[in-house]
Amino acid sequence: MHAIVVNGLEKRFGEILALDHVSFTVETGEVFGYLGPNGAGKTTTIRILTGITSPSGGSATIFGSDIVRDTIQARRNMGIVYETSNIYDDITAWQNMMFAGELYHVGKEDRESRGKELLEVFGLWDRRASRVKGFSKGMKRRLTLAMGLINDPKLLFLDEPTSGLDVQSNLIIRDVLRSLTERGVTVFLTTHNIEEANQTCDRVAIINRGRIAAIDSPERLKKTIQSVQSVEVAFEHGGAQALSALSGLPMVSEARKVGDKVRLYTEDPGGLLREIVSYADSHQDRVVSATTFGPTLEDVFIRLTGLRRPKDGREEP
Amino acid sequence: MIEGFDRNQLAAEAVAAWAIAKKDMIIYYLKPNIIIAGLLFPLFMFLAFAAGKNVPLGALIPGLISVTILFSSSSIEPVSIPIERRTKTFERLLSAPVSLHAIVVGESLSGFLYSIGIALLPLIVGIIAFGNTITSPLVLMAGMLLSALCFSTMGTLFAAYPTESPGDIMSMLNLVRLPLIFVSGTFIPLDAMPPVGVAIAYFSPLTYGNDLIQCAYGNPASFDPFLDVVMLVCFFVIFQFIAHRLYAHFNE
Numbered sequence: 001m002h003a004i005v006v007n008g009l010e011k012r013f014g015e016i017l018a019l020d021h022v023s024f025t026v027e028t029g030e031v032f033g034y035l036g037p038n039g040a041g042k043t044t045t046i047r048i049l050t051g052i053t054s055p056s057g058g059s060a061t062i063f064g065s066d067i068v069r070d071t072i073q074a075r076r077n078m079g080i081v082y083e084t085s086n087i088y089d090d091i092t093a094w095q096n097m098m099f100a101g102e103l104y105h106v107g108k109e110d111r112e113s114r115g116k117e118l119l120e121v122f123g124l125w126d127r128r129a130s131r132v133k134g135f136s137k138g139m140k141r142r143l144t145l146a147m148g149l150i151n152d153p154k155l156l157f158l159d160e161p162t163s164g165l166d167v168q169s170n171l172i173i174r175d176v177l178r179s180l181t182e183r184g185v186t187v188f189l190t191t192h193n194i195e196e197a198n199q200t201c202d203r204v205a206i207i208n209r210g211r212i213a214a215i216d217s218p219e220r221l222k223k224t225i226q227s228v229q230s231v232e233v234a235f236e237h238g239g240a241q242a243l244s245a246l247s248g249l250p251m252v253s254e255a256r257k258v259g260d261k262v263r264l265y266t267e268d269p270g271g272l273l274r275e276i277v278s279y280a281d282s283h284q285d286r287v288v289s290a291t292t293f294g295p296t297l298e299d300v301f302i303r304l305t306g307l308r309r310p311k312d313g314r315e316e317p
Numbered sequence: 318m319i320e321g322f323d324r325n326q327l328a329a330e331a332v333a334a335w336a337i338a339k340k341d342m343i344i345y346y347l348k349p350n351i352i353i354a355g356l357l358f359p360l361f362m363f364l365a366f367a368a369g370k371n372v373p374l375g376a377l378i379p380g381l382i383s384v385t386i387l388f389s390s391s392s393i394e395p396v397s398i399p400i401e402r403r404t405k406t407f408e409r410l411l412s413a414p415v416s417l418h419a420i421v422v423g424e425s426l427s428g429f430l431y432s433i434g435i436a437l438l439p440l441i442v443g444i445i446a447f448g449n450t451i452t453s454p455l456v457l458m459a460g461m462l463l464s465a466l467c468f469s470t471m472g473t474l475f476a477a478y479p480t481e482s483p484g485d486i487m488s489m490l491n492l493v494r495l496p497l498i499f500v501s502g503t504f505i506p507l508d509a510m511p512p513v514g515v516a517i518a519y520f521s522p523l524t525y526g527n528d529l530i531q532c533a534y535g536n537p538a539s540f541d542p543f544l545d546v547v548m549l550v551c552f553f554v555i556f557q558f559i560a561h562r563l564y565a566h567f568n569e
Contacts, residue, residue: 050412052568072326075414086405090344102336103413105329 001064003028003155003186004049010057011044011210018044020210021058028063028154029184031177033201033218035194037305041210042190046157049188050080062155076105079153083160085140087132093119093143094128097150104151111150118146123172138169145173155186162196174200198297206304213304221300228295228303229269233276234261236286242279249275261289330419337410337423338430345397346431350483354396355389356435363439366504375447379534380503381439383464383527387494390432390465391472394424395486398476411568421473421560428469436461452535456542460529463549467522470556477563497523502531507539522552 004026011019019041026032036042047053049060051071060067065074087096097119101111119125122142132140141161148156161177162170177200181187191197197204198218205215214221235242239262246264247255251272254265266272269292280287345351363381367374401407410420443449451457475490499505500514501523507515518524525545532538532545540548 052408052411072414072416075412080409080412082405082408084405086409088340088344088406089404091340095343099336099340100409103333103410103415105332105414 001028002026002061003030003063004032004188005061006045006049006058007060008058009045009048009055009060011041011048011053012056018210019048019055022207022210022212023058024205024212024215026186026188028186029181030202031181031187031189031200033197033204034188034190034207035192035197035204035301036190036207040207040305042207043159045207046159046188046190050078050157051075076151077153078155078157079148079151080157081145081148081159081161083163085137085144087140087143087147089133090131092129092131093124093135096132096143097128097147100147100150106151114150114152118149121172121176122146123168136166137164138166141165142169142172145176149176149180153185155188156180158187158189158191160191160193161189163192194296194298194301204297206301208305214300218297222295222297224300228265228299229267230263230265230293231269231272231276231290232258232261232263232293233290234288235280236288237283241283242285245279245283246276251275330415333413333415334419334423334426337420338426341393341397341424341427342430345393345427348396350487351392351396351431354392354487355431356385356438359385359388362498363504370504373447375443375449377504378439378443378447378449379530379536380527382436382443382461383501383503383523383530384498385436385439386432386461386464386526387468387497387523389435390428390469391475391490391494392487393428393431393469394472394476395490396483397427398424398473399481399483399486402479403481417561417564418557421470421557421564424476425466425469425473428472429465432465432469433461436465449534451533453533456529457533459542459546460526460533463529463546463553464522464526467526467549467553467556470553470560471522474556474560474563477560477567479567497521500524501527502539503527522549525549525552 002025004024006022006024009019009022010017022041022045034042034045044053048055049062049067051067051074054068062074063077065077067074088099091099094115097115098111101115106114116125119128122145124139124143124146127135127139132143135143145161158177162173165173177187189197189201201218203215203217204221206213214224233242239257239260243255243257243262246252246262249272251266251268252264253267256263264272273290273292276287276290279285359381362384363377366380367377398407401410444451472490475486478486478489480486500510500517501521502510502518503523507518507524510518525540525548528539529542529545532542
């Protein structure tokens with residue numbers, strides 16, 4: 001059985017078409033990434049799939065239960081972890097866990113044993129009696145994820161799970177995600193961290209302006225844009241002068257500074273390497289390192305969403 | 318959204334509603350703005366009425382109980398729900414495997430229990446300090462419980478307005494609650510009011526709750542107690558229905 005089946009999903013807010021006939025399926029046990037720029041329709045999709053908002057058209061089922069007609073049954077199988085750590089600051093970590101358990105119909109014994117187990121896994125057991133108000137951002141995020149797992153869900157919606165977190169929280173959350181996927185839990189992940197999606201997801205969907213632009217495995221998506229290859233080179237005398245000189249080469253489609261290095265995009269990395277060496281010789285400079293790269297998932301994302309890359313390497317619309 | 322019910326689901330809904338009520342009790346009961354709105358405001362209203370009248374204080378206690386229930390039961394949700402919208406915890410309730418009815422009932426339940434607890438204060442003070450006697454305890458219980466149920470649901474209804482500021486909802490709610498005090502026979506008996514006031518009083522749930530409470534103290538009642546009960550139940554059902562519709566609408 002498919003974990004999620006989305007068929008021709010549409011959502012209108014007045015004149016604005018936020019989702020335009022979105023269709024995809026997520027297999028049981030799959031880690032499915034849902035990527036898109038801000039305002040692309042990611043949150044609207046999640047709100048529909050979790051039954052908070054009704055679609056204007058189309059349908060969606062969760063393990064066979066229609067999210068509109070059989071909302072409660074569909075929700076029983078899922079855990080939801082929103083981007084914001086939506087926990088109650090004025091009560092303790094333990095009270096938060098127990099409240100989540102009661103909302104998800106988890107019996108008292110299960111709720112207590114599972115609550116203990118999850119707080120231990122997320123490194124919060126020693127702080128169970130503390131009010132959440134004093135927790136760090138990472139601890140709150142871990143508690144939010146623990147609450148999302150209290151009902152032992154078959155499907156977990158994760159919205160930006162590791163965004164802006166400290167290293168310890170990041171590692172714990174990634175470990176937990178790995179063990180969940182090993183146990184066959186289906187994960188629907190939205191993230192801005194494209195490298196995280198590349199490493200974690202079996203397949204990704206890229207949504208742009210309410211439409212699905214592509215769905216496939218990260219590796220297959222990368223193969224669709226083999227023309228986007230790049231050479232990253234470090235010069236002994238810095239890269240500023242080299243950047244302006246080499247960016248003018250006809251074979252270079254795009255050039256940007258990456259830290260103390262220069263990254264040049266090309267369809268002909270071999271030819272470009274020769275030009276780089278020639279540039280260094282003629283300018284009494286030396287190539288400290290040169291690395292060639294194939295297209296990344298970020299390149300695919302940028303190509304499909306039409307974002308452009310500013311000089312400092314961040315995307316912008 | 319169509320939400321199917323079975324016996325297990327009903328039990329689960331009850332557990333979830335109680336969990337929501339408990340959560341509100343722990344977090345919100347002692348918040349300063351709830352104490353001010355639910356306890357101090359009715360007390361000052363009572364003192365204002367008492368100061369301008371040549372009436373024994375004990376005679377005003379039934380009115381004070383009615384007003385206390387009105388303010389205390391409808392003060393929890395207008396504070397808790399906007400705060401939870403801001404912290405996104407309300408989204409947690411909306412995405413849980415429970416119906417919107419369970420959420421509305423759970424939220425209202427906390428206001429209901431709060432107001433019953435608070436209303437016992439003037440009741441006890443009236444008996445001990447002013448020697449009030451209650452001639453029909455059952456009628457008093459019905460009046461207090463049904464009023465609390467009705468007004469806590471009214472508070473939940475107003476809190477459906479999609480704002481993250483409790484002040485926005487409190488302002489709207491006070492536009493309704495304050496006039497109700499004057500047109501419902503709490504401190505001014507219905508027979509002392511002009512015909513327009515009496516006509517308005519028929520549309521106020523506070524009129525029927527207060528009538529039951531006055532009746533329980535042996536004061537002359539304006540309506541048959543059975544009619545009071547029926548009217549309060551009707552108001553409760555109407556408020557529940559509208560609250561459910563508003564939450565469903567504003568979630569879009």
